[in-house]
Amino acid sequence: DTAVSQTPKYLVTQMGNDKSIKCEQNLGHDTMYWYKQDSKKFLKIMFSYNNKELIINETVPNRFSPKSPDKAHLNLHINSLELGDSAVYFCASSQAPTGGSEKLFFGSGTQLSVL
Amino acid sequence: RKEVEQDPGPFNVPEGATVAFNCTYSNSASQSFFWYRQDCRKEPKLLMSVYSSGNEDGRFTAQLNRASQYISLLIRDSKLSDSATYLCVVENTGGFKTIFGAGTRLFVKA
Numbered sequence: 001d002t003a004v005s006q007t008p009k010y011l012v013t014q015m016g017n018d019k020s021i022k023c024e025q026n027l028g029h030d031t032m033y034w035y036k037q038d039s040k041k042f043l044k045i046m047f048s049y050n051n052k053e054l055i056i057n058e059t060v061p062n063r064f065s066p067k068s069p070d071k072a073h074l075n076l077h078i079n080s081l082e083l084g085d086s087a088v089y090f091c092a093s094s095q096a097p098t099g100g101s102e103k104l105f106f107g108s109g110t111q112l113s114v115l
Numbered sequence: 116r117k118e119v120e121q122d123p124g125p126f127n128v129p130e131g132a133t134v135a136f137n138c139t140y141s142n143s144a145s146q147s148f149f150w151y152r153q154d155c156r157k158e159p160k161l162l163m164s165v166y167s168s169g170n171e172d173g174r175f176t177a178q179l180n181r182a183s184q185y186i187s188l189l190i191r192d193s194k195l196s197d198s199a200t201y202l203c204v205v206e207n208t209g210g211f212k213t214i215f216g217a218g219t220r221l222f223v224k225a
Contacts, residue, residue, distance in 0.1 A: 031211065033213070035215075040217070041200065041217065041218055042215075042217045042218075043153075043159065043202065043215040043218075044215070045212060045213060045214065045215075048211045048212065050211065055211045056211050056212050058212075090158055090159075103149065103161040103164075104151075104159075104161070104213060106158035106159055106160070107158060108157070108158050109157075109158055
């Protein structure tokens with residue numbers, strides 16, 4: 001069974017569209033994250049949620065709206081897509097951080113291409 | 116200044132070589148440190164945690180110098196399968212904010 005699964009794997013869409021990426025983890029973790037990896041391969045945190053509550057929002061444009069219906073799911077909805085949104089988006093999870101010994105488990109990524 | 120800085124490489128080494136990667140971080144309150152590995156078009160995976168006393172896992176040795184805010188990774192006897200991008204990772208804010216360096220690309224050649 002895949003520990004952290006995200007769908008779709010590939011997403012090709014036009015500028016201005018709205019799209020969602022879904023993420024689910026079956027590890028029983030309390031914390032979930034969204035990361036963006038751009039064309040220069042720099043992996044940057046976007047959001048972190050702990051038990052469905054937003055903990056970190058790294059000055060992401062409000063066109064990006066994460067939603068966590070329960071602690072096993074963290075979906076990412078993106079409105080009015082722009083060319084600069086093209087990237088690979090990774091979902092991740094970890095057990096509740098207690099000072100930092102918990103590793104991150106990543107999904108396999110969603111490659112978003114905005115045309 | 117970036118929060119986590121790494122030598123971008125690429126490092127091109129022959130099989131059997133020893134190679135070292137360096138990383139510096141800017142937040143002196145950073146709590147935990149890791150090295151992750153990312154293969155091309157794949158997700159990052161934890162390689163090893165980094166402890167203040169230094170730690171070793173087979174051919175891999177990690178060191179942390181809190182005073183200098185410096186982390187290193189040493190790979191001995193490089194294998195072809197070690198070819199990947201190595202990401203230096205620092206954890207802040209009680210563990211909720213995990214920051215990745217831009218990565219160091221390693222190519223191991225036969």
